[in-house]
Amino acid sequence: MRNSLAISGGPRLSDREWPRWPQPGERALKSLEDVLMSGRWTISCAYQGRQSYERQFAAAFADYCRSAMCVPMATGTASLAIALEACGVGAGDEVIVPGLSWVASASAVLGINAVPVLVDIDPDTYCLNPAAVEAAITERTQAITVVHAYSAVADLDSLLDIAQRHGLPLIEDCAHAHGASYGNWPVGAFGTAGVFSMQGSKLLTCGEGGALVTDDADIAMRAEHLRADGRVVRRDPVDVGEMELEETGQLMGSNACLSEFHAAVLLDQLALLDGQNARRVRAADHLSDRLGEIGMTVQDTSPGTTDRSYYRYMVRLPDEVLAVAPVDRIARALTAELGFAVTQTHRPLNDNPLHRPASRRRFATDARFLERVAPSRFDLPVAKRIYGSVVSFGHEVLLAPLDAIDDIARAFRKVMDNLREVAR
Numbered sequence: 001m002r003n004s005l006a007i008s009g010g011p012r013l014s015d016r017e018w019p020r021w022p023q024p025g026e027r028a029l030k031s032l033e034d035v036l037m038s039g040r041w042t043i044s045c046a047y048q049g050r051q052s053y054e055r056q057f058a059a060a061f062a063d064y065c066r067s068a069m070c071v072p073m074a075t076g077t078a079s080l081a082i083a084l085e086a087c088g089v090g091a092g093d094e095v096i097v098p099g100l101s102w103v104a105s106a107s108a109v110l111g112i113n114a115v116p117v118l119v120d121i122d123p124d125t126y127c128l129n130p131a132a133v134e135a136a137i138t139e140r141t142q143a144i145t146v147v148h149a150y151s152a153v154a155d156l157d158s159l160l161d162i163a164q165r166h167g168l169p170l171i172e173d174c175a176h177a178h179g180a181s182y183g184n185w186p187v188g189a190f191g192t193a194g195v196f197s198m199q200g201s202k203l204l205t206c207g208e209g210g211a212l213v214t215d216d217a218d219i220a221m222r223a224e225h226l227r228a229d230g231r232v233v234r235r236d237p238v239d240v241g242e243m244e245l246e247e248t249g250q251l252m253g254s255n256a257c258l259s260e261f262h263a264a265v266l267l268d269q270l271a272l273l274d275g276q277n278a279r280r281v282r283a284a285d286h287l288s289d290r291l292g293e294i295g296m297t298v299q300d301t302s303p304g305t306t307d308r309s310y311y312r313y314m315v316r317l318p319d320e321v322l323a324v325a326p327v328d329r330i331a332r333a334l335t336a337e338l339g340f341a342v343t344q345t346h347r348p349l350n351d352n353p354l355h356r357p358a359s360r361r362r363f364a365t366d367a368r369f370l371e372r373v374a375p376s377r378f379d380l381p382v383a384k385r386i387y388g389s390v391v392s393f394g395h396e397v398l399l400a401p402l403d404a405i406d407d408i409a410r411a412f413r414k415v416m417d418n419l420r421e422v423a424r
Contacts, residue, residue, distance in 0.1 A: 027271075093138070095116055196212075297318070321419060
């Protein structure tokens with residue numbers, strides 16, 4: 001039994017305690033206490049004579065992204081939907097969406113009564129394939145969304161060229177890419193707008209949160225209206241007890257504001273981000289070298305990438321391995337050896353149980369619309385192949401010491417040496 005796999009009842013390769021996520025910084029508790037006693041728990045409460053944490057984070061994150069403006073929001077999904085609507089996308093319009101992504105890439109589009117057009121991905125980066133984007137554009141296309149997926153930055157040069165030639169806004173979804181850069185410039189600052197998620201698993205997190213960054217003042221103003229029930233932050237001085245949000249009557253919105261508690265946590269987390277990313281890159285480079293020695297292929301990134309940020313570490317299994325044991329069994333075997341979750345990628349959006357527009361009456365505006373948004377009408381062979389061949393784990397693991405990272409490589413070797421046992 002000593003050499004048997006843990007999935008078969010043998011001993012685990014590693015009994016380490018792996019890093020947990022999220023990890024608060026030193027000032028988080030003090031900042032949260034400050035909010036608690038401040039008399040102002042959100043931007044939509046009365047002004048208390050000092051700059052809100054929300055305004056502090058908006059300025060700090062805009063500076064971090066080298067963007068002119070940042071509009072904080074309650075979630076990444078809201079940020080994406082509001083970015084699209086701020087760019088003029090509306091009912092019946094088509095939006096190009098990567099076919100391998102979290103379901104919010106499509107549900108945010110549906111949420112503004114637009115049509116997500118699922119497009120296949122690049123086989124090396126797992127990001128939007130520019131050639132597939134070009135082929136999917138029609139007279140109804142009103143925007144392109146690109147996700148910098150897992151640990152890769154998409155081919156922004158090609159995608160920006162396509163967007164500009166067709167007169168379309170490019171929305172960068174940077175939910176996996178806080179701190180990544182392309183051509184020595186932060187992601188999110190290339191497109192018409194960049195959006196971020198600060199959900200609990202993300203590299204920059206406050207539990208639930210989001211943000212939109214842009215250099216376009218009109219888009220920022222529309223986004224402000226859309227996230228605060230049609231109100232915007234006043235530009236003139238505000239007295240204590242007054243509302244800092246002004247009712248303009250220009251554009252109807254809904255409530256997607258970020259609370260003061262969340263903004264305070266984000267300021268704490270932002271100060272830690274670059275140091276954590278550097279540790280992840282060091283560990284990822286080390287692990288990639290070790291896995292390369294046993295024939296594993298890791299996710300690539302586009303040539304223009306100058307800084308990677310690792311949200312998930314992705315390993316593609318060779319065909320000869322998959323001929324013996326399926327990817328889900330291999331993921332479970334690695335999980336059993338290491339004691340942390342090793343999983344597949346997101347399920348492709350044309351065959352994803354979370355992406356079922358027909359299950360909600362709100363999308364049944366008419367039979368034709370339901371046909372247009374039916375996920376099954378799209379063919380995504382590369383996304384399907386990646387889903388069936390890639391295993392991954394979360395970024396917090398890469399914060400472990402390098403000797404722990406060596407355990408991961410040893411677990412892969414152990415599982416590869418016992419594939420017949422995995423397949424049983």
